[in-house]
Amino acid sequence: MALVLTETQTEFRRSVRALLxxxxxxxxHRRLRNEADPDGxxxxxxxxxxxxxxxxxxxxxxxxxDSTGTESELGGMAELGLVLEQCGRQLAATPMISCILLSSRxxxxxxxxxxxxxxxxxxxxxxxxxxxxxxxxxxxxxxxDTVAQLLGDQLSLSxxxxxxxxxxxxDWLLVSANIEGLSEPSLGILLVKADSPGVDLTRTTLIDGxxxxxxxxxxxxxxxxxxxxxxSPPPHHATVLxxxxxxxxxxxxxxxxxxxAELFERTQEHxxxxxxxxxxxxxFQALKHRMAHWYIELExxxxxxxxxxxxxxxxxxDWMSLAHxxxxxxxxxxxxxxxxxxxxxxxxxxxxxxxxxxxLKRAKVAELTLGDSSFHTxxxxxxxxx
Amino acid sequence: xxxxxxSPEPPADLDAFREDTRRWLADACPxxxxxxxxxxxxxxxxxxxxxxxxxxxRLWLTRMAEQGFTLPEWPxxxxxxxxxxxxxxxxxxxxxxxxxxxxxxxxxxxxxGPVLLEVGSETQKLEHLPKIARGQVRWCQGYSEPGAGSxxxxxxxxxxxxxxxxxxxxxxxxxxxxxxxxxxFCLVRTDPDAKKHDGIGFLLIDMKSPGISTSKxxxxxxxxxxxxxxxxxxxxxxAQMLGEPTGGWGIAKKLLQYERSAAASLGGSSAVGGGSxxxxxxxxxxxxHGTLADPELRLRIAQLKMDQSAMAxxxxxxxxxxxxxxxxxxxxxxxxxxxxxNKKRYEVLMSILGTQGLGWDGSEYKPRDxxxxxxxxxxxxxxxxxxxxxxxxxxxxxxxxxxxx
Ligand SMILES: Cc1cc2nc3c(=O)[nH]c(=O)nc-3n(C[C@H](O)[C@H](O)[C@H](O)COP(=O)(O)OP(=O)(O)OC[C@H]3O[C@@H](n4cnc5c(N)ncnc54)[C@H](O)[C@@H]3O)c2cc1C
Numbered sequence: 096m097a098l099v100l101t102e103t104q105t106e107f108r109r110s111v112r113a114l115l116x117x118x119x120x121x122x123x124h125r126r127l128r129n130e131a132d133p134d135g136x137x138x139x140x141x142x143x144x145x146x147x148x149x150x151x152x153x154x155x156x157x158x159x160x161d162s163t164g165t166e167s168e169l170g171g172m173a174e175l176g177l178v179l180e181q182c183g184r185q186l187a188a189t190p191m192i193s194c195i196l197l198s199s200r201x202x203x204x205x206x207x208x209x210x211x212x213x214x215x216x217x218x219x220x221x222x223x224x225x226x227x228x229x230x231x232x233x234x235x236x237x238x239x240d241t242v243a244q245l246l247g248d249q250l251s252l253s254x255x256x257x258x259x260x261x262x263x264x265x266d267w268l269l270v271s272a273n274i275e276g277l278s279e280p281s282l283g284i285l286l287v288k289a290d291s292p293g294v295d296l297t298r299t300t301l302i303d304g305x306x307x308x309x310x311x312x313x314x315x316x317x318x319x320x321x322x323x324x325x326x327s328p329p330p331h332h333a334t335v336l337x338x339x340x341x342x343x344x345x346x347x348x349x350x351x352x353x354x355x356a357e358l359f360e361r362t363q364e365h366x367x368x369x370x371x372x373x374x375x376x377x378x379f380q381a382l383k384h385r386m387a388h389w390y391i392e393l394e395x396x397x398x399x400x401x402x403x404x405x406x407x408x409x410x411x412x413d414w415m416s417l418a419h420x421x422x423x424x425x426x427x428x429x430x431x432x433x434x435x436x437x438x439x440x441x442x443x444x445x446x447x448x449x450x451x452x453x454x455l456k457r458a459k460v461a462e463l464t465l466g467d468s469s470f471h472t473x474x475x476x477x478x479x480x481x
Numbered sequence: 482x483x484x485x486x487x488s489p490e491p492p493a494d495l496d497a498f499r500e501d502t503r504r505w506l507a508d509a510c511p512x513x514x515x516x517x518x519x520x521x522x523x524x525x526x527x528x529x530x531x532x533x534x535x536x537x538x539r540l541w542l543t544r545m546a547e548q549g550f551t552l553p554e555w556p557x558x559x560x561x562x563x564x565x566x567x568x569x570x571x572x573x574x575x576x577x578x579x580x581x582x583x584x585x586x587x588x589x590x591x592x593x594g595p596v597l598l599e600v601g602s603e604t605q606k607l608e609h610l611p612k613i614a615r616g617q618v619r620w621c622q623g624y625s626e627p628g629a630g631s632x633x634x635x636x637x638x639x640x641x642x643x644x645x646x647x648x649x650x651x652x653x654x655x656x657x658x659x660x661x662x663x664x665x666f667c668l669v670r671t672d673p674d675a676k677k678h679d680g681i682g683f684l685l686i687d688m689k690s691p692g693i694s695t696s697k698x699x700x701x702x703x704x705x706x707x708x709x710x711x712x713x714x715x716x717x718x719x720a721q722m723l724g725e726p727t728g729g730w731g732i733a734k735k736l737l738q739y740e741r742s743a744a745a746s747l748g749g750s751s752a753v754g755g756g757s758x759x760x761x762x763x764x765x766x767x768x769x770h771g772t773l774a775d776p777e778l779r780l781r782i783a784q785l786k787m788d789q790s791a792m793a794x795x796x797x798x799x800x801x802x803x804x805x806x807x808x809x810x811x812x813x814x815x816x817x818x819x820x821x822x823n824k825k826r827y828e829v830l831m832s833i834l835g836t837q838g839l840g841w842d843g844s845e846y847k848p849r850d851x852x853x854x855x856x857x858x859x860x861x862x863x864x865x866x867x868x869x870x871x872x873x874x875x876x877x878x879x880x881x882x883x884x885x886x
Contacts (some may be wrong), residue, residue: 113606258839300842301839303839372632381875438869438871446701447701447703463839473777
């Protein structure tokens with residue numbers, strides 16, 4: 096794919112933008128936060144996004160039926176990126192990353208036909224699935240202490256998962272665990288109903304007003320076909336999990352692109368309006384250079400993201416490297432963007448009344464979600480073979 | 482200007498002074514006033530509103546104030562301790578050894594006091610300094626306005642000469658703790674026809690004066706420490722003008738120097754809720770083959786440590802130069818370096834905490850981590866308050882390097 100949008104994509108972006116503008120202005124995000132909304136997001140918006148086909152973008156149309164009306168030309172990272180970038184601009188709180196990029200994708204890649212049947216309801220926005228993979232305070236999917244013990248036809252699942260994005264409202268959970276009791280121990284992803292006995296979900300409120308959950312699993316009894324795919328031969332889900340996490344990180348980077356671009360435009364507008372020393376702030380050369388520098392970083396990032404998205408869609412050999420580059424770069428871009436936006440707004444930038452702080456907080460969560468710049472630079476270096 | 486009286490005690494008695502001070506402090510300092518300030522608790526800012534201070538904190542302030550130890554080097558008649566430099570140093574050392582928290586802080590003690598001491602009339606000094614030293618009056622700073630931030634001298638808040646009093650009208654923005662302060666020092670326009678720097682007065686105003694109101698502004702960290710302050714036909718006695726009615730700008734700048742050197746000291750600390758950054762990193766990130774498991778973060782921490790050390794050494798050099806009387810341009814860099822460093826320090830802390838630093842509240846997060854996260858948000862203002870980083874760079878370029886506007 097060329098590094099420009101096709102006509103269909105531009106049209107799709109326009110529809111997404113129109114939908115989010117109308118239904119999810121930043122003030123809506125502020126309202127959800129101020130009212131400490133138990134969901135932390137709008138289910139209505141989620142269903143509206145379903146109608147637009149956003150929720151089926153990462154699944155096989157055969158699994159979701161035709162109900163979403165997704166056009167065949169659409170359906171890939173490029174489109175997902177467009178949706179998420181727009182979410183970033185509007186601070187729209189949606190379960191896009193947790194439910195679509197992570198859970199739908201894992202089900203699509205690994206699920207049996209019976210398990211994939213859940214995807215129909217996911218695509219309509221009626222069912223939410225969260226993925227519980229993280230155990231410590233950093234992104235390290237290989238660190239799994241959670242155990243699924245196989246005893247005959249039953250599994251017993253125990254462990255603790257942290258920072259499970261949207262886990263507080265999930266109907267189902269996908270849980271990574273070491274399956275024990277097979278010929279060889281192996282990592283598997285298990286499908287668990289969130290209200291199963293032994294599952295304890297504790298909602299946690301994050302700085303961006305959204306929610307995640309701590310999931311405590313205490314001897315949760317499951318049938319052996321709760322494991323995605325099949326348990327015999329022993330599943331090797333680790334590689335697929337790594338790939339799905341890399342794709343999700345890239346989508347997260349697209350949201351960050353939206354945040355950085357929105358902050359840029361808002362700051363530019365502020366500098367053009369605010370006067371000190373009898374002139375517009377935008378007329379000070381020191382500030383012009385700061386904006387020019389920021390613009391350069393934005394443009395570099397955009398090129399990288401577009402290429403990474405098409406790299407995924409085309410199935411290029413190096414797509415994982417591209418994804419790592421994307422998330423690493425966008426983490427750094429967001430550090431720059433949030434620091435500049437706050438600083439160049441002056442006092443108003445550190446008030447709760449201004450939207451700038453809402454972007455700053457969301458950007459920090461996004462930066463640390465699915466691996467920070469340090470993690471992804473390291474992963475990139477590994478792929479360079481150094 | 483009167484110079485502080487020197488202590489009657491000859492240097493030979495310094496050991497005795499240390500002994501006495503140590504013994505007194507050991508008795509006077511409540512246990513809960515030793516060690517780091519726990520999350521959720523704040524230092525004592527003095528003033529009539531002591532509601533958020535513990536019994537111990539009030540007691541500690543009272544005891545220290547009785548000795549004049551809240552402002553040890555000030556003259557006794559103004560509420561100070563009348564100590565000479567060597568004694569004051571001993572007091573600092575003994576307080577540090579006890580890990581005692583400051584009994585009093587705030588803009589009265591740190592910013593206004595030193596300026597009053599220098600330029601105030603005898604009556605003004607006798608009226609205000611002892612109350613500052615005893616922590617009886619809490620002050621706030623009325624400089625900025627909606628239209629006057631970086632361009633402070635363009636301020637509009639008006640003080641009209643009405644014969645025996647001034648009539649003040651206008652508003653101030655970002656007035657920290659105006660809602661809890663007893664008095665405010667304000668920059669006001671006394672002569673609207675003069676050039677902008679020449680028509681400014683420095684006025685001391687009782688916050689209980691009729692016509693003053695405040696409205697709180699919330700910060701991104703969730704606290705509401707600053708306000709917009711409104712003045713509507715506020716009557717202020719003329720005796721409350723500090724210096725000449727049109728000489729306020731010079732005083733304002735003097736005070737800013739104290740403010741900036743106080744702000745500069747922010748970046749040096751590496752404490753987090755009682756522990757150190759290095760301990761936190763080892764606890765949260767963990768070690769692998771004897772070094773921090775995240776190699777990039779490890780280098781960022783090391784870089785930060787180097788920067789902190791460079792900052793501390795420069796601050797020390799400025800101090801030594803001052804004593805030698807060979808003041809160079811280094812002092813002008815400290816506000817910029819200290820505040821930028823503090824922001825960087827909190828960015829590093831957030832990277833260390835990872836997702837466990839993303840909580841806003843709730844039992845799933847440690848109080849230490851929640852407090853660090855709020856402090857990270859608060860640190861964003863450091864390079865804005867007290868004159869922005871950009872303005873500091875302008876000052877360095879212009880005043881130190883002599884570059885044209
Ligand atoms: C937490 C906090 C507490 C505060 N407490 C007090 C208080 O108690 N009392 C009080 O009086 N004030 C207080 N202030 C106000 C503070 O002094 C001002 O916010 C500050 O001086 C900046 O002014 P401004 O907010 O209007 O920003 P602006 O002056 O509008 O600046 C916006 C941006 O433009 C940049 N800029 C402006 N001019 C230039 C130039 N010539 N060249 C290059 N860049 C430029 C600035 O550096 C900044 O990045 C406080 C502020 C904060 C954030």
